Amino acid sequence: MLEYAAYALVLFSIGMYVVLDGYDLGVGMLSLAAGPERRREYGEIVATAWDANESWIILAGVVLWAGLPGAYSVVLPAVYLPLIGMLIAVILRGLGLEMHSAAGGYRRGWALLFGGASLAAAVCQGLVLGAVLSGPRQRGGIFTGGAFDWLTPYSALCALGLVVVYLLAGAAWLQDKTEGWSRPRARRAGRSLLAATAVVAVVLGLLLPGADPQETHLDEPVRAVLFWLAVAVAVAAGAVAWSGFGRAPDWRPFAAVATLITSGLLGLAVLTVPVVVPPGLTVHQVASPHSSQLFLVLGVGLSMPFVLAYNVYAWRSFRGKYTDPVEQALPPLRAVPRAVPAAPADSGTARTVLRRVLLVVLGILATALSQDVFGGVSEWIGPLGVAVLAAAALAAWIAGDRRDLRDGCFDVDAGAESTS
Amino acid sequence: MASSTVVELSRWQFAITAIFHMTFPALTVGLSVLLAVVYTAYVRTGNPLYLQIFRFWKKIFAVGFGLGVVAGTVMTFEFGLNWGTYAHAVGPVIGVTIGMEVITAFFLEAGFIGLMLYGDGRIRPRTMALASWMVAFGTLLSTTWILSANSWMQDPVGYRKTDGQFHATDWADILLNPAFAHRFPHMLLAVLISAAWFVGGISAWYLVKNRVHAQPMARRCLSIALGVLGVLMPIQLYVGDGTAVFMGQHQLPKLEAFEGNWKSDNNGYNLLVVPDTDKGENLLHVEVPYLGSVIAQDLSGKTTTPGLLQTPPDERPNMWTTFYGFRAMYFTALLMFGTAFAGVVLRLRRRLFDSPRFLKWMVWMTPAGIIAVTGGWIVAETGRQPWVVYGQLRTADAVSHLSAPEVATTLAGFVLLYVTLLAVWARYIVRTVKAGPEALPTGPASPDVSEALVA
Numbered sequence: 001m002l003e004y005a006a007y008a009l010v011l012f013s014i015g016m017y018v019v020l021d022g023y024d025l026g027v028g029m030l031s032l033a034a035g036p037e038r039r040r041e042y043g044e045i046v047a048t049a050w051d052a053n054e055s056w057i058i059l060a061g062v063v064l065w066a067g068l069p070g071a072y073s074v075v076l077p078a079v080y081l082p083l084i085g086m087l088i089a090v091i092l093r094g095l096g097l098e099m100h101s102a103a104g105g106y107r108r109g110w111a112l113l114f115g116g117a118s119l120a121a122a123v124c125q126g127l128v129l130g131a132v133l134s135g136p137r138q139r140g141g142i143f144t145g146g147a148f149d150w151l152t153p154y155s156a157l158c159a160l161g162l163v164v165v166y167l168l169a170g171a172a173w174l175q176d177k178t179e180g181w182s183r184p185r186a187r188r189a190g191r192s193l194l195a196a197t198a199v200v201a202v203v204l205g206l207l208l209p210g211a212d213p214q215e216t217h218l219d220e221p222v223r224a225v226l227f228w229l230a231v232a233v234a235v236a237a238g239a240v241a242w243s244g245f246g247r248a249p250d251w252r253p254f255a256a257v258a259t260l261i262t263s264g265l266l267g268l269a270v271l272t273v274p275v276v277v278p279p280g281l282t283v284h285q286v287a288s289p290h291s292s293q294l295f296l297v298l299g300v301g302l303s304m305p306f307v308l309a310y311n312v313y314a315w316r317s318f319r320g321k322y323t324d325p326v327e328q329a330l331p332p333l334r335a336v337p338r339a340v341p342a343a344p345a346d347s348g349t350a351r352t353v354l355r356r357v358l359l360v361v362l363g364i365l366a367t368a369l370s371q372d373v374f375g376g377v378s379e380w381i382g383p384l385g386v387a388v389l390a391a392a393a394l395a396a397w398i399a400g401d402r403r404d405l406r407d408g409c410f411d412v413d414a415g416a417e418s419t420s
Numbered sequence: 421m422a423s424s425t426v427v428e429l430s431r432w433q434f435a436i437t438a439i440f441h442m443t444f445p446a447l448t449v450g451l452s453v454l455l456a457v458v459y460t461a462y463v464r465t466g467n468p469l470y471l472q473i474f475r476f477w478k479k480i481f482a483v484g485f486g487l488g489v490v491a492g493t494v495m496t497f498e499f500g501l502n503w504g505t506y507a508h509a510v511g512p513v514i515g516v517t518i519g520m521e522v523i524t525a526f527f528l529e530a531g532f533i534g535l536m537l538y539g540d541g542r543i544r545p546r547t548m549a550l551a552s553w554m555v556a557f558g559t560l561l562s563t564t565w566i567l568s569a570n571s572w573m574q575d576p577v578g579y580r581k582t583d584g585q586f587h588a589t590d591w592a593d594i595l596l597n598p599a600f601a602h603r604f605p606h607m608l609l610a611v612l613i614s615a616a617w618f619v620g621g622i623s624a625w626y627l628v629k630n631r632v633h634a635q636p637m638a639r640r641c642l643s644i645a646l647g648v649l650g651v652l653m654p655i656q657l658y659v660g661d662g663t664a665v666f667m668g669q670h671q672l673p674k675l676e677a678f679e680g681n682w683k684s685d686n687n688g689y690n691l692l693v694v695p696d697t698d699k700g701e702n703l704l705h706v707e708v709p710y711l712g713s714v715i716a717q718d719l720s721g722k723t724t725t726p727g728l729l730q731t732p733p734d735e736r737p738n739m740w741t742t743f744y745g746f747r748a749m750y751f752t753a754l755l756m757f758g759t760a761f762a763g764v765v766l767r768l769r770r771r772l773f774d775s776p777r778f779l780k781w782m783v784w785m786t787p788a789g790i791i792a793v794t795g796g797w798i799v800a801e802t803g804r805q806p807w808v809v810y811g812q813l814r815t816a817d818a819v820s821h822l823s824a825p826e827v828a829t830t831l832a833g834f835v836l837l838y839v840t841l842l843a844v845w846a847r848y849i850v851r852t853v854k855a856g857p858e859a860l861p862t863g864p865a866s867p868d869v870s871e872a873l874v875a
Contacts, residue, residue, distance in 0.1 A: 091491070098486040370658050386657075
């Protein structure tokens with residue numbers, strides 16, 4: 001049973017990723033069609049959350065590795081090129097976003113990179129999904145296919161589908177987060193994306209039996225009931241989103257879209273379980289041994305409430321409409337004239353040389369002591385000597401710091417200010 | 421089985437992505453601690469200097485952290501992409517460890533970084549301080565898990581092998597493996613030290629250039645950086661020495677390679693070697709006589725260092741990378757130690773902020789920590805070859821079923837991307853540093869500043 005817990009964790013992480021980073025990528029793609037001012041705002045909306053949202057795909061990856069290593073080691077080589085494409089796109093998305101937000105000039109270039117990389121990442125993820133659904137060639141749990149096996153009409157269609165779904169999530173998120181979209185526009189954009197999602201979902205669903213080499217067992221009653229239940233929930237959520245776009249409350253479309261995506265994913269899982277990698281690699285075959293399952297499920301399961309709690313906390317801190325931060329100017333710092341310590345009196349060349357030679361010898365001795373060279377003489381010399389050295393440095397730091405504070409080293413130098 | 425070209429290309433790809441990734445945590449772990457400390461100091465004292473420091477270093481931290489995250493994501497997937505057989509074999513052990521890293525540490529960082537970076541002016545100062553500490557705690561916890569995972573590959577324990585897969589038998593042994601006890605403190609100190617050189621070097625630059633507006637910040641940061649270095653450098657040399665001794669006991673070929681000897685009759689210490697791997701001899705070597713014996717704790721100078729010819733040819737690591745990786749780390753460490761020592765002396769002589777030659781030298785030392793960390797990882801990873809899990813799984817047997825052109829394409833893509841990213845990152849740092857911190861308005865500080873903040 002434990003392997004189903006690991007499987008559920010993978011599904012949960014993928015679901016969280018698709019819902020959360022889905023809107024990030026959607027907002028990114030929508031920013032390509034927006035004006036410069038909106039573009040900046042879109043970037044800032046994503047900037048506060050993308051780190052946390054992107055974490056879910058990393059979690060999905062590692063839980064798949066730890067819990068179902070048989071699936072991880074077959075699927076990843078099978079989608080080598082699109083997955084690396086996605087990783088590179090995600091890097092460029094992060095770069096565009098952070099530089100857009102932090103750098104001075106080149107706003108336009110960074111913003112376009114952010115949008116373009118979001119699109120590329122969505123396309124690559126769709127290709128990966130399509131390739132997995134079409135069933136990678138494998139023998140004995142080892143991938144044996146070719147470099148371009150992932151490129152099929154079905155996977156291309158999946159890429160299109162995922163782009164549309166992400167755009168839908170992005171549009172719903174923007175209605176929640178910005179004042180910018182006029183209501184009629186939000187309704188038009190949201191509804192047409194919703195219609196497109198419905199069309200793609202139906203087409204992909206009908207083509208699935210042809211692409212997927214495994215038999216779907218909709219004749220089993222439990223499976224059929226659960227599947228059609230998921231479809232019904234998705235349709236209902238779609239209807240709520242349809243009426244919610246362009247109408248208060250602004251959070252409703254996103255909640256509905258998130259429900260729609262989740263039920264779609266669950267429907268797919270119901271259809272395929274217990275097969276993880278079609279055709280025929282089941283949860284039982286790919287799972288890691290019991291000791292690892294137990295540790296993973298306990299560790300991740302116990303941490304999850306905390307993770308969700310502080311994610312919700314962070315999300316609540318930025319809830320509501322996006323506003324520009326009001327960074328207060330720094331308050332004034334004390335200005336005092338700083339007395340530059342006079343250069344030590346010239347104590348004669350001989351004494352200076354002697355002092356320097358002594359210091360060098362002392363330094364070499366300290367180095368040798370730290371490396372435990374004298375440990376051969378007696379074992380306690382090393383640890384004790386290092387403790388003495390570190391304590392002496394600490395004492396010098398504290399004493400020096402206090403003295404510098406008194407001397408005004410850490411205040412604005414009133415003397416320098418007036419002369420400059 | 422996969423061709424040796426695919427193995428070589430995959431190794432290069434992993435090495436490049438890993439080194440690139442490592443340069444960011446080497447800075448951001450320490451910077452996150454600095455940011456948490458200065459923000460707390462600001463909340464407690466109300467001194468605007470600390471807010472200025474926080475806002476300045478936050479800019480560099482933000483971009484570095486973001487790049488570190490995305491570069492780390494690549495590595496998470498590379499284990500399966502290029503090393504499918506490895507992934508299948510060690511998933512039950514390493515997969516779980518890294519899974520715990522993601523759920524406990526990575527999420528902590530990622531969850532609070534948004535608050536920390538974008539919360540200034542939107543959330544309460546105390547919440548900001550809490551978020552900063554959570555990020556710092558997350559980065560430290562992340563270091564712990566990753567070192568546990570990597571150390572297990574250096575010296576695997578607590579497992580049973582079934583059908584080529586490692587099954588965990590004792591999690592306490594696996595997570596707190598013997599190599600971890602040495603390598604974790606070594607790495608923890610290394611990342612703190614690297615950040616300290618970075619902060620100290622940039623602060624020294626402001627003092628060298630005599631930027632009036634940046635002076636208080638530069639002196640404050642230089643004082644903190646050199647204070648940290650003075651305390652940590654002796655400890656790091658001691659811990660590092662312990663790690664090398666441990667490796668000599670548990671992975672002798674690594675020690676043989678990083679000391680640069682073939683025959684086991686050298687009591688000197690090699691400064692420079694030009695090894696001929698096929699013949700098993702050094703074409704050239706420059707050594708300090710007797711020093712090898714002294715370092716091995718035999719002050720009489722008679723102890724010799726073991727050589728690589730003791731190890732069968734198909735179990736030898738590459739001497740070039742292992743030796744020079746070690747020398748890059750060790751020689752930089754000696755420079756760092758000397759500089760930190762000089763810093764303590766200058767502080768005692770009240771000359772810390774007014775010694776132009778020392779400050780100029782400090783500027784040169786800015787990347788010292790990153791160089792040493794990179795060198796150290798090259799020793800750790802190439803010195804373990806030809807094994808990926810030492811003594812148990814060969815790297816050549818760990819690779820996925822891929823074609824050489826496929827891997828060559830992605831390798832080229834990563835090289836191109838990462839070179840560009842490094843250039844953008846370096847340019848960004850230079851620009852941010854040149855622009856300097858936000859100007860501090862001067863004037864008498866209003867006495868009620870701290871009270872206003874406490875309220």
